[in-house]
Amino acid sequence: xxxxxxxxxxxxxxxxxxxxxxxxxxxxxxxxxxxxxxxxxxxxxxxxxxxxxxxxxxxxxxxxxxxxxxxxxxxxxxxxxxxxxxxxxxxxxxxxxxxxxxxxxxxxxxxxxxxxxxxxxxxxxxxxxxxxxxxxxxxxxxxxxxxxxxxxxxxxxxxxxxxxxxxxxxxxxxxxxxxxxxxxxxxxxxxxxxxxxxxxxxxxxxxxxxxxxxxxxxxxxxxxxxxxxxxxxxxxxxxxxxxxxxxxxxxxxxxxxxxxxxxxxxxxxxxxxxx
Numbered sequence: 001x002x003x004x005x006x007x008x009x010x011x012x013x014x015x016x017x018x019x020x021x022x023x024x025x026x027x028x029x030x031x032x033x034x035x036x037x038x039x040x041x042x043x044x045x046x047x048x049x050x051x052x053x054x055x056x057x058x059x060x061x062x063x064x065x066x067x068x069x070x071x072x073x074x075x076x077x078x079x080x081x082x083x084x085x086x087x088x089x090x091x092x093x094x095x096x097x098x099x100x101x102x103x104x105x106x107x108x109x110x111x112x113x114x115x116x117x118x119x120x121x122x123x124x125x126x127x128x129x130x131x132x133x134x135x136x137x138x139x140x141x142x143x144x145x146x147x148x149x150x151x152x153x154x155x156x157x158x159x160x161x162x163x164x165x166x167x168x169x170x171x172x173x174x175x176x177x178x179x180x181x182x183x184x185x186x187x188x189x190x191x192x193x194x195x196x197x198x199x200x201x202x203x204x205x206x207x208x209x210x211x212x213x214x215x216x217x218x219x220x221x222x223x224x225x226x227x228x229x230x231x232x233x234x235x236x237x238x239x240x241x242x243x244x245x246x247x248x249x250x251x252x253x254x255x256x257x258x259x260x261x262x263x264x265x266x267x268x269x270x271x272x273x274x275x
Contacts, residue, residue, distance in 0.1 A: 008111025
């Protein structure tokens, strides 16, 4: 039976291409590519001569019915995007959904996606997280951010270099300038970079340096609610205990603030003034 293969491709470094992905692309009857010019470089590098066809967000609604018919007729089709795993903030979901409805087998190969290395490298909690991808550019953007204001899980976003600074400033307004975050760019490429710190620190960094490349933003979740809240005096006492155990005051304040719903900067100021 014919099958749709969803094939991840490297997000930057061609050495991340898997042997299985190369084989599937070579054996497929057709490769659907987000941009045939971009994917042509990949195909040529691995000597893959399979016929390509454009499949992107501007034509997928018009072509999906015909693609399903071709699959039903026995054609094996592979789907790739410009980089990473198709359907993750890229075209692919619509075709996969229609194939499922039509009873066509869909096989997604494991492989590259930008947010996983960014999340792991961030140093932020990754036992529970939510992936938000690209935020709405206009309509619904403020609503989406408001809905996430009390999200306790680590949050992951994609952003372009042109909107990065604006997004970071909005994050600071909604989540607080002292919220920890990590911003990664050009993952697996020569100029790969990850900037970690509070939102205010990261904003300062990209105010001085022009953002270049595609970005993954990893944002710390809000502190858990519940239980009796400490008074400022009790929180200062907890900070002092951690400092006596060898923690730096700034790190101790960060830990106590996150656990008890204080702003790190305010708790640190209170701790210092209590000395």
